[in-house]
Amino acid sequence: EAGVAQSPRYKIIEKRQSVAFWCNPISGHATLYWYQQILGQGPKLLIQFQNNGVVDDSQLPKDRFSAERLKGVDSTLKIQPAKLEDSAVYLCASSQSGGPYGYTFGSGTRLTVV
């Protein structure tokens, strides 16, 4: 079974620029999550999709972050404009509906904002 694919692996941008991350979940996984992991901290949920609908985006800074999951498969997460404090690893995960034990994470995108 192919895993969760994320790209790019690394990105360096200047503050106030925009950036986009892409995620392709495991085939058949209805639920997709974007987590932000700041260095030295645990992953923090940004947004959760069930198919192509948003289940929870309460911790997404909506003034600068946006995410979509068209057709209930791939997803993109965008930051515009980026701030220094957005430097983090952005992890995408997917799971089949029905339990927290089915999470599979991608390798993440490491974003550095300078």
Place this chain on the structure above:
Amino acid sequence: DQQVKQNSPSLSVQEGRISILNCDYTNSMFDYFLWYKKYPAEGPTFLISISSIKDKNEDGRFTVFLNKSAKHLSLHIVPSQPGDSAVYFCAASAPHNAGNMLTFGGGTRLMVKP
């Protein structure tokens, strides 16, 4: 407000000895707990989990203990191996979380010395 805490940022253990990683939580609604392991430049991978109806779950060298009254769980690795060196995250889920969102602790870096 950190609902899941791992108070030890790092732990060093000799190969062959026991590693004990601890995790505390504050939300009494959490009913499912998981441990994830993370190597550098990779996403977290699922290690072991426990439901709140149990107080112990064992899988090979890994055992998770849950003390609900103390809101505390621990991961025991016996015997520890150099390949176990990684960052370990505990995570928790509550039944009201649509889509089974996970709340993570800050992680503990385990170093197993040969």
